[in-house]
Amino acid sequence: MGGKLAIYIPAYNEERSIGSVVLQAKKYGRVIVVDDGSADRTMHVAISAGAKVIGHGTNRGYGAALRTILESARLSGAEAFVIMDGDYQHDPSEIPLIAKPVVDGRADVAVGSRFAGKFVGQPSYRKEGVALLNGLAKMETQKNDVDFQCGFRSFSKKAALKMKVSENSYAGGTEMLSSAIRAGLKVVEVPVHVRYYKEEVGGALSQGAGLFAYLVQAIALRKPLFFFGLAGAALLLCSALLGLWVVDTFYASGVLPVGSALLTLFTGIGGMVMILIGINLYTLEAILKKRGIDG
16 A cells, blocks of 8 residues: 555553554555644654654644644645544554555545444443444434444545544544534445553543543434424423322322423423424424525
8 A cells, every 4th residue: 555545543551552652554555643732752752763743732622632643644746644542542453454445445435433343452331332333423413324433534635625523522533423424425444453451441531421422412413303302202202101190199089299290291392392392493494505506
């Protein structure tokens, strides 16, 4: 692949592993490490191993590192690009595998899949959490065969020009793929092995919570009828069940549980309001799309 391929490694405090990852990745193309404000010697080790380093100076987040990668790729003379982690989660020997669909012109973006490939040493909560987040991402994009959270991926110059990342957090990885799908780029999966090392549960949960919040917001913005309609239907169901309990209690004891009755009323009103919001937003979105096409 040689000069055709540029390999980007976003890194934050990876001095113990970044040197070995760079040395192995160099076999397949030019290596650029995006050092996201590391407090250790990540930058110096990467340079010593032969990588070019783009430094942020301060820690901005994974999404910010991806944005820097896209900006650099747009100016690069390479034809294809790979992104991989610097902590040995991703196997550098699989770089040709992940890059091949793009290099061969069969895809604009290739994404590693841990489900089609293999999780190695992953905690059970991680696999289940990834499956849940992938499910939400698929609801937002309507694409069913992508491991949205896998950071091992490749893309073409065409894709670099069309993909966007505005999130600074870990959600930037999902946003990047979502933007590729919405731009009509061809996205394929490639089975890969991903190895997990000991990690802080709190950090993983924090990342997952942030990504969950991003996906819920994205679904609400892009599919308002589905999101608000589903929430409204759930509230109406709760109102109906609570109302049945209020009626049953009244007939059994002759006493009206006023607090529960009011809660039934407010829950029902809230459900109808949510459904109306979904309908109005859906209608507004359809009108704006039509005007955009007509105008």
